[in-house]
Amino acid sequence: MSLLRSSLFTGVIRQHVEHAHLGHHLSRRAGTPAEASGFGMATAGPEPPGPLGSLGSTSQAMKKTIGHRGIDPTGETTYKKTTSSALKGAIQLGITHTVGSLSHKPERDVLMQDFEVMESIFFPREGSNLTPGHHYSDFRFKTYAPIAFRYFREMFGIRPDDYLVCSLCSEPLIELSNSGASGSLFYVSSDDEFIIKTVQHKEAEFLQKLLPGYFMNLNQNKRTLLPKFYGLYCIQAGGKNIRLVVMNNLLPCAVRMHLKYDLKGSTYKRRASAKERDKAFPTYKDLDFRQDLTDGLLLEADNHSALCKTIQRDCLLLQSFKIMDYSLLVGVHNMQQACQEQASRVAEAGATDQRRPPGQKPLYNTAMEAIQGEAGGMPSLDTEDQ
Amino acid sequence: MSLLRSSLFTGVIRQHVEHAHLGHHLSRRAGTPAEASGFGMATAGPEPPGPLGSLGSTSQAMKKTIGHRGIDPTGETTYKKTTSSALKGAIQLGITHTVGSLSHKPERDVLMQDFEVMESIFFPREGSNLTPGHHYSDFRFKTYAPIAFRYFREMFGIRPDDYLVCSLCSEPLIELSNSGASGSLFYVSSDDEFIIKTVQHKEAEFLQKLLPGYFMNLNQNKRTLLPKFYGLYCIQAGGKNIRLVVMNNLLPCAVRMHLKYDLKGSTYKRRASAKERDKAFPTYKDLDFRQDLTDGLLLEADNHSALCKTIQRDCLLLQSFKIMDYSLLVGVHNMQQACQEQASRVAEAGATDQRRPPGQKPLYNTAMEAIQGEAGGMPSLDTEDQ
Missing domain, CATH: 3.30.810 (Phosphatidylinositol Phosphate Kinase Iibeta; Chain: A, domain 2)
Incomplete structure (x- = not known):
């Protein structure tokens, strides 16, 4: 220090x-x-993405197969064998649903137990009473500590309709081509405000364990420069778990x-x-x-x-x-x-x-x-x- | 509800x-x-005490031996065989010390770990480098979660010098004569603002476990009507542990x-x-x-x-x-x-x-x-x- x-x-x-x-x-x-x-x-x-149009041949050259990150025969990035486009689709469907269903739940105080909650919803390809149909394989979308993250988003001044849904779910997510050596996949929202990053099981567990301390910090240390965590999710597809954290883009x-x-x-x-x-x-x-x-x-x-x-x-x-x-x-x-x-x-x-x-x-x-x-x-x- | x-x-x-x-x-x-x-x-x-002068013969009649609370041959209340006067003395010495020593520690944010801390200081009868001499038996004074309770006291607007020390430690504590059926001993500060109550081992443990949730409530639910907990202590004397909680007097x-x-x-x-x-x-x-x-x-x-x-x-x-x-x-x-x-x-x-x-x-x-x-x-x- x-x-x-x-x-x-x-x-x-x-x-x-x-x-x-x-x-x-x-x-x-x-x-x-x-x-x-x-x-x-x-x-x-990771390097900020260029304008949308430039994500073409140059970025392909920089892709590497590291850890869970791979490339399929068509040249598309994969993560645990799920294509990036399917992952992006599932992220947007899942977040739209989880933020939407939260908005129907009355506001209430966050309790210690809320940090340990995990909500789960199944998205069959053909759709269900609760979920729309889609063109990807069936998947399950899990939301970690939804009430706690709703509180965090409110603390950060992010309104569910205007920001999270608009930024993350109405416009395409942009895959960052230069994702570094960690084997993680990074996406940025079209408005450049949000980063979505794949995290490993242990990392997601670790972050969830930190949430009470994170809560305490936000309430005491209002000017904190720590990353803003907006959500922690898990997409279950093809027998694999893909965990994701949504955070602020430090340098939009x-x-x-x-x-x-x-x-x-x-x-x-x-x-x-x-x-x-x-x-x-x-x-x-x-x-x-x-x-x-x-x-x-x-x-x-x-x-x-x-x-x-x-x-x-x-x-x-x-x-x-x-x-x-x-x-x-x-x-x-x-x-x-x-x-x-x-x-x-x-x-x-x-x-x-x-x-x-x-x-x-x-x-x-x-x-x-x-x-x-x-x-x-x-x-x-x-x-x-x- | x-x-x-x-x-x-x-x-x-x-x-x-x-x-x-x-x-x-x-x-x-x-x-x-x-x-x-x-x-x-x-x-x-318990019934609020009358003016100091009235704590005489009438209150003796109401004393009962229940649980750890007893009466010694002179008619003085005891708790786990420690006389009330020795207990009051130890409380005042201990709180004066713990609040005083906290004031030398720089302000910092409360961390999750702080809820589990227990600080301990020995008060030999003859005094030590750190503690004054006194007329009671040797005792040890333990403070639960000192940094967390300092934060709570601040949240409740209680300044260490002006209030806690003055209210609790400069004037005599008043023993409440009508302490109810729990076997607990109650004291009220002379200014009628603070209540000190003996609690059992399990209760102290339970309260300490609740502290993170209590912290969260204070930060979210500013108008809460829950008791204000100002401190949790343990006095070790004669091989016995006497645990105490300091709270607000709801009806001063x-x-x-x-x-x-x-x-x-x-x-x-x-x-x-x-x-x-x-x-x-x-x-x-x-x-x-x-x-x-x-x-x-x-x-x-x-x-x-x-x-x-x-x-x-x-x-x-x-x-x-x-x-x-x-x-x-x-x-x-x-x-x-x-x-x-x-x-x-x-x-x-x-x-x-x-x-x-x-x-x-x-x-x-x-x-x-x-x-x-x-x-x-x-x-x-x-x-x-x-």
């Missing part, structure tokens, strides 16, 4: 850095190597991050690989941060102090969860550079962002706004990550 | 009733008769309650006994309520609706705790009668309340203020319960 703080906050003077976007990036449980690579709750680890593309750092507070082998550096928008690491930003980042005194306090509180919680290998994801939006980009985009007529109309604000608070404790206005900028 | 509500809120018209004071009175766990009589978390079940004497009802929502044998009715200020039961207040109690529409909602939420929590035998304690302050009493007291010159200077407000919110969701002003009245 002290290393983390010293690398972030030593002599913070850097005038042109005007928007730092931060969030914790949980990646591993202490002492449980089997779960290590899988607990990648990060939402910005609405604000272009010119620099990204994944900081662990360690200097041991903490430099981005040559391969990572070759990317258009690499995620750098601690040693790069030290080298590139010798003066650190400039934060206003109040924000600096609030951020330090929040990181301390978050770390205390992570420590209590016995999670030790997490990182702080720092995104830097360079205002000066953004203005230049905007100007050059205006010059090239016709260039538009296909994912978010210009001028549209991100739906939910950014981490920086959370740190500041208020939803300050944010400049609306076109973004192009591809 | 429906019975409870119907008996309370059917046709509520009663103009002269202007202050109803309510609170849940937990008394028993479902299906565990061994703990049944002991989980009397009520704070107004600052506001005189002209009528008191202990309502369970049942009509089976729910009439105050002849012995109870003979008391100066009896606590009546459901059948008495129905008979005496045929039109119920008048509450403003907003308060009525808030109260119903709060009772529903409280009951849901109690149900989740598998507690079924609780009651709603209703205190009625009759404004008209109070004015008459005040007038007659003014007429008799020299009559003063020894426990609270006239005009002093109770320190903490009343249940009615909690229902209303604001700390409204309350008329200050002299009270005489003896």
